[in-house]
Amino acid sequence: MENQEYYKMYQQENEFWWYKILHNIVKQFILKSFPKGDLKIFDAGCGTGRMIEVLQPFGDVSGLDFSTEAVSFSKERGLKNIYQGDINTWEFKENSYDVIISLDVLYHESIIDEKIILKRMYNGLKDNGILILNLPAFNHLKREHDICVQTKKRFTRKPTNKTLKQLNFKILKSTYRIPLLYFVILALKLKRKIVKPKTTQSDLNMIAKPINGFFTFLGALENKYISKIGSLPLGSSLFIVAKKMSDDV
Template identity: 30%
Template sequence: MDPRAYEQMAGLEDRHWWFVGRRRILRQVIAGIPLPLAACILEAGCGSGGNLEMLSQFGQVWAMERSEIALPLARARGIGIVAEGELPHRIPFGSQQFDLIALLDVLEHLEEDKAALEALIQRLKPSGYLVITVPAYPWLWSAHDELNHHKRRYTAAQLLSLLKSAGLQIHTFTFFNSFLFPLAAGIRLAQKSLRLKEKQDLNMLSPWINWLLTEIFAAEAYLISKFSLPFGLSLLAVASPMKTPSLGN
């Protein structure tokens, strides 16, 4: 990512509505996965470490990050073991295998997205799971994607095909950030059609607006645990190697 994006994230991801709301959704999703009590968890591409505390609630955390800017920021949080690494060919921690691997808004940065998934599957325990989030809809491409050095945004069909071709079976698959989708999509389309300069999505808003957006976004956690949402700014999947028993949903 652009160094400016890491600096922006480090300053905002503990407070900004998008990060806080997403963590609450992910916490609900992970709580529904049958992990052992002392689960071994890897976050592949942890950025500046904003998810580490949430993940540590479910077990012992390892994390990897390739950015020399983000890596010390993640380590400074003092949570888990954070090492330099890169997908798909430089995954650290020796032969350590994991019960859960979190790949949160990382695939879209990688040229070799399928190879990255295949490499991570090799680091899962036989009963392990992957939790994956990516930005949705190529037609929503914006300056935010450029700043973050995204290679692509995914359609649901593209992500499903990618996961299956990598050798994964899918237990949960849904859009999310759905409640705010009409507003966000409308703004981005208006900016494109009117050729307006786009403002960065991660500017900090006033406290009450930030709180309101957090609550609207995070409310989706209760819906996702029951059924798949049909549209949204992002996609979320829980998947595992083909031989892992189904979650039953």
């Protein structure tokens, strides 16, 4: 990710609707699996640290990011146990974590082999621990934003589920998120074929408070549906919760 994107993230993560609803659904699924808390959690690709900040009440939360700038922003939040390192080579201590999170990381052009990373995450989880992934969905949604955040590929549900099952994960939830944004992106791509943009920029730009509030409200409803009722067939993101089964199951 380009350095200016980390600055935007740090400035906007607390209030921007996209981050708020993502952090909210992560919390919901952690609570579903571990209602009592006192957990050991690792955020693999923690960016500027807002997710770790949100999860502090759950227990011991640590994180990793490749970017020294991102790590610096995380430390500005007063967070400890934030490491600078490469997820391609990071060795998770075996059977150590109740929860490992990786939010919009495995899509990046620096990722060499996501299967190797996922296997290491599996090894790092305790029995019955959970892995929570959020990934950009559908290659046909690639646009200027993907250039700015250095996207190598976007993901779809079936092959990603298959990979996780091959690694002995049990899929607890696999769903697309934010279907409205899926159609907005398609419409914008069509528009930009007609009117070429003058500059390439990411989608990390704050919007008017009423619009931000509206999307936050819609996202809260969607999160409730996903966590309590079902899954969505389309969306701009793929969200997966997978469990490491204990040896005696």
